[in-house]
Amino acid sequence: MGLNARRLTLGAMALLALVCAAAAIDGVFLARQTRWNEVIASGTFPADDKRAPPQVMFARARALAAGGADAAREDAALRLYRSLEGDSPLGQAARFNSANLLMRQAIAVQGGGEPGKAIALIELAKEGYRNVLRVDPQHWDARYNLERAQRLLADPEELDAAPPEVQRNAERAATTMRGYSPGLP
Numbered sequence: 001m002g003l004n005a006r007r008l009t010l011g012a013m014a015l016l017a018l019v020c021a022a023a024a025i026d027g028v029f030l031a032r033q034t035r036w037n038e039v040i041a042s043g044t045f046p047a048d049d050k051r052a053p054p055q056v057m058f059a060r061a062r063a064l065a066a067g068g069a070d071a072a073r074e075d076a077a078l079r080l081y082r083s084l085e086g087d088s089p090l091g092q093a094a095r096f097n098s099a100n101l102l103m104r105q106a107i108a109v110q111g112g113g114e115p116g117k118a119i120a121l122i123e124l125a126k127e128g129y130r131n132v133l134r135v136d137p138q139h140w141d142a143r144y145n146l147e148r149a150q151r152l153l154a155d156p157e158e159l160d161a162a163p164p165e166v167q168r169n170a171e172r173a174a175t176t177m178r179g180y181s182p183g184l185p
Contacts, residue, residue: 065101099128122153
């Protein structure tokens, strides 16, 4: 029985070592997540940290967009949002936020001296809202904002493609002429 007890002890020690290794790996991941959460909470984002998770980049873009009506900050926020526009839920939120930022820019431009420049921004915002709705048709905030954008700048009405009028005195096609039947069998 000494051999079986030794095998049982070795198996238990191997299992314990495996559990300790998994706990250490989880501890490293938890410490990393805690560090990134502290970065988000403090608002001191790294300049261009390629190792930053998408959530940190999203929070940085949101902070840049909320920082005021500075064009450079808004452009930086739009670039960050565009880099996050994957098919994930975070990408969906990035598409929605970038469309909102474009609408804010359009409203600011429209209220200024050159309201014609707002047209392109409104069209881009409407396309952003439509992209959000293609992925999630039940996204009510995007529906509402798209409707508001439509009120600012309605889509051109599609003209019914009616056939052109036929002139009464025009020549008729050869297919409408009476045919001659040679009397086929």
